[in-house]
Amino acid sequence: MLALIKSPYTRRTLMCMSAAALLWSGSPAESTQAARYHTIPELSSGSPAPADSKETAAADRKQLFEQMGAATGIPWYRFAAIDQYERSIARKSKKTAAADSTSAAAKPRLTGIMIPAPVWSGPLNPDQDDKQPESIRFFGGFGLDGSGDGIADPESDADVLYSMARHLLKYGDSATDFNIGIWEYYHNGRAAQRVSQFAKLYEHFGRLDLSGSAFPLPIGTSYAYRSTWGTGRSWGGARIHEGTDLFAPHGLTVRSTCFGIVETKGWNRYGGWRIGIRDIENRYHYYAHLMGYEKSLLRGDIVTPGQTIGWVGSSGYGSPGTQGKFPPHLHYGIYRDRGITEWAFDPYPLLKQWENKEFRLLRQNKKKK
Known part of the structure; x- marks a missing residue:
């Protein structure tokens, strides 16, 4: 089975997938015992993938998810969704990043799933660096x-992926079971929603790279905008402007700026008819004051x-249907979710x-013509 893994980088992190019987065995003790019959030779650690091999690393990561999925029955895009959520909320100090860089030089990783020591080893385990399956199991650890x-x-x-798979399979293998398993792991409704959204995006597009972008208004049309971030607002109480206003004719097309999933849609007394879209980077794209929706x-x-997701309008600043309290424009905001809080930038x-990129492509x- 190792012959099927062409990338030596993936070989360093992936078990011999012929051990599928091991993964489906009954108890963790039985799994550990069975694993000894499928142990693969120790491989040299090597160096991490160079910074300019982002595409290669993504391909290796997807291959890892696919092969773990083949062994456990969990679709690759569910592993990918958990991994992407962990990446999107990761916050590292310079000291932590330097330590991780040193560690990665010795033992490179493909995934970004980080399981805290008390969870991995067991909260009452006196050895929080424990790597022995038997003692981890004794103290109720995840690993x-x-x-x-x-x-x-x-x-x-x-x-890490196998441990996560065994946790998820305790709840079943349907999409609903997966959502329950994720909630039971994070105990956070927002986290469960994000992972479910990411899994849906990966399943739909069938790839990890969802980095495309577009300007929210059609290039070449009549519009004007400048940086309006942080300016004062008085309607509805003192507050600052968390976005950019793009002034345009009433009814001009409003476009999605990203690959994403519609998270909110409807009336907001500040933003009027508004729509919110979540992208794979865990950013929330907010389009407000619309005339209407697609x-x-x-x-x-x-x-x-x-x-197309809607059209420029002047809705908002009142009860549903309020129009015309300001010139027609698109209010565009973007927010980043860090797991507990979400903040605008x-x-x-x-x-x-995005505008300059589209102008270059247009030219x-x-x-060519």
């Missing part, structure tokens, strides 16, 4: 041996960059980047 080497290492992708678009639907630099297409 299991998925590579067949006799240890449960939280820095091993195979061990009729076919519903909550939970998947959108792509440049897809200035979208103006991204808007300029290139004209030259």
Whole structure:
């Protein structure tokens, strides 16, 4: 089975998948014992993938998810969704990042799933660095041996994914069971929602790279905008402006800026008819003061960059249906979720980047003609 794993980088992290029987065995004790019969030779650690091999690392990561999925019955996109959620909420100090860099040089990882020591080893385990499956199990820890080497290492992708798989399979293998398993792991409704959204996006598109973008208004049309981040607002109480206003004719098309999933849709007394879209980077794209929505678009639907989602209007600042209290424009905001809190940041630099990119593509297409 190892011959099927062409990338040596993946070989360092993946168990021999011929041990599928091991993964489906009854108790953790039986799994550990069975694993000893499928132990693969120790491989040299090597160096982590270079920074410019992002595509290669993504391909290796997807291959890892697919092969673990084949062994456990859990679809690859569910592993990918958990991994992406963990990446999106990761916050590292310079000291932690330096330590991780040193560790990665010795033992590179493909995934970003980090299981806290008290969870992995057991909260009452006196050895919070415990890697022995038997003692971890005794103290009610999460960690299991998925590579067949006799240890449960939280820095091993195979061990981490296998441990997560065994946790999820306790609740079943349907989409609903998966959501329950995720909630039971994080005990956080927002986390469960995000992982479910990411899994839906990965399943729909069938790939990890969902990094495309588009300017929210059609390039070449009549619009104007400048940086309005942080300016004062008085209606509804003292507050600051968390976004950029793009002034445009009433009824101009509003487009999705990203690959994402419709999270909110409806009336907000500040934003009027508004729509919110969550992307794979755990960013929430907020479009407000719309005249109306694309009729076919519903909550939970998947959108792509440049897809029509509504039209510029002047709704808001009152009860449902209030219009005309200000000139027609699109209020565009963007928020980042860090697991516990969600905070806004200035979208103006991204808007300029997306606009310039589309102008360049437009000029290139004209030259080709």
